[in-house]
Amino acid sequence: MQKGRATTKASTTPVTIHDVAARAGVAISSISRVLSGHPDVSERMRVKVLKAADDLGYEPDFFAQSLRSGATKTIGFIIRDISNPFFGVIAQCCEQVLRKAGYSMLLMNSDGDVATENTNISQLRRRKIDGLIASLVSEDVPELQSALEKLNAPVVLLDRELIGFNSSAILTNHHQGIEDATSDLISRGHTRIAFISGSTRVYTTRDRLKGFKSAYKKAGVAYPTDLVSLGKFDAEFGESETKRLFTLKDRPTALISGGIGSTAGSMRGLKKLGLVPGKDLAFIAIDEWPMFDVFGQQYSSVYRDAAMIGREAAAALLEMMNGGSPRTIVVETAYIVRESSAGGLKAKKK
């Protein structure tokens, strides 16, 4: 049930630069010059060409342009999982900034899988992207660095450190926020604080752990190595580890868990154990997410600004694509105290 092709003649055969040249009665090179803003163009020519292009509704073919010029005006965006609202905010802000600069964004989920991530990078290389923004699954994959180098395009890493690789990075000062949070719990009398986070193969987790340890050190107390559980970023891991830790003989009295997937898992685990944050234990979430103010209002958190991370990442990439040099930006975190920082100690005293 196709629409009659006579009605919309534009859709039948796309109009090319040749058509415009024929209509204006000039060479195709002149069309290109006018449209790309080349300086050596007379006013008479400019008017004539623009008129012809407008009459015909000419739109340059993207692939032909890219093939010839080498620039694709396309950037790649690789993350673990776009359904994670934290990444969603980052992606949104990146896309908005990049779009305004004339770039389009290819989105790819790595599903937390190194092999998928590698495939994605290859795919983006074949598509000759002008730049890449990525939150990588792991920092210590041997072939990763050379895969990124082969892209031959500027790279902005989100919360990752690839030593020896010349990229921009938007890092987060996790350790300060976590240290503040941990110190607060210690000052309230906690010693057995559980700490759940993702893989130690990324900066994120290492920097968080650094803050956790540092708080204990400042308090002059050894940190509870048996309560630190680092492994994966997903909810399943957070849930099972929470269950395991909170059924130990010497049960923890507090829990710091993050990022978002991990927190969700921990909450599920606690719920199943019948433990209530702010009462049966002190609880601090790492990272907030949309609507935290209404749905997580009782939960303390270590907060960071996802929108800023997105904007800074896009800005850093644009700068590099315009010939600027890579830079590292550190986004701060803040420990936000709410109701759930209380609780957990009664059980200890009993």
Next chain:
Amino acid sequence: MQKGRATTKASTTPVTIHDVAARAGVAISSISRVLSGHPDVSERMRVKVLKAADDLGYEPDFFAQSLRSGATKTIGFIIRDISNPFFGVIAQCCEQVLRKAGYSMLLMNSDGDVATENTNISQLRRRKIDGLIASLVSEDVPELQSALEKLNAPVVLLDRELIGFNSSAILTNHHQGIEDATSDLISRGHTRIAFISGSTRVYTTRDRLKGFKSAYKKAGVAYPTDLVSLGKFDAEFGESETKRLFTLKDRPTALISGGIGSTAGSMRGLKKLGLVPGKDLAFIAIDEWPMFDVFGQQYSSVYRDAAMIGREAAAALLEMMNGGSPRTIVVETAYIVRESSAGGLKAKKK
């Protein structure tokens, strides 16, 4: 601080089909035939070419392929706002399915703005996408339909009805879930139920309203027109309208609000008014989001499966791109009763 170019010779000059042809000592057309699986190829040639391609690490140039063949293996994905977790889940599932079929996804936010959406569509047309999945801002934009037609590619619409336009659509049966929810509230004794949703210029809102009206009709009661507020999908609208409705002289005793942005706004508004869902009013959210089970556990909802919507959309698009015809799929909703369905009536009796 560039790496020495001698070390990684691959990165200096990309290897083309000509290099492979030279190495194998055959014509470039033979390379193309082997690699594209053309039947008329001898075994000897196949082995020779594959070896040469492998030796050189040859990867076909994407743009050259697209320019010549016309297929871009790229699909466009336009939504209001990827930071909305509901869209995040849809996007994730779409991308996963499409990636496995060899397609990449260009993500664009329309920011709820008709003009931006139109610009995005033009951009995607110039990029000659093979297909489009879109959640449009509004159905009754005059030039929208012709803009989509000019794409010359199959389109899958998310929760939108564009009459006379030949596309697939993944619709949601909103009205059933909303009707069930509303009926439940009515049977509990409510008559003054507030209803907040987005623009009536899209199917989503109209179908929700249909369910709301239908419940009242079945109860034989006129529905409260002064308590229905339809306008925008964002949190600001939800918040201001909630405040307005719940400060009316004849205050509503219950609230149904959605989608996610609207719900968040409503929750904020109620919080500022000091009204507690499940106590001072009955409250039902339209749409759930990640972690609803732990953070929204007391809230009743009208639920639908975002992951399924994403998968179905991708599947429908793939089918159309393979020559199949458009189809319409309807995803069901379910009213899920939780604590917040109670409350609100004491105030009335007083």
Next chain:
DNA sequence: CTCGTTTCTGGAAACGTTTCTATTTTATGC
């Protein structure tokens, strides 16, 4: 052995641009 098919291969023409080079036109200074 020759002829007609079939199978395979090479050469070249596209695809729609940008950009290089050469040529023509216009402007400038004397």
Next chain:
DNA sequence: GCATAAAATAGAAACGTTTCCAGAAACGAG
């Protein structure tokens, strides 16, 4: 009015593929 430089234009060669076409090689059948 003429030489010279500068500005504007046309023409053609790229970019890296796919695909069409023609011809070569292989293969049976008579």
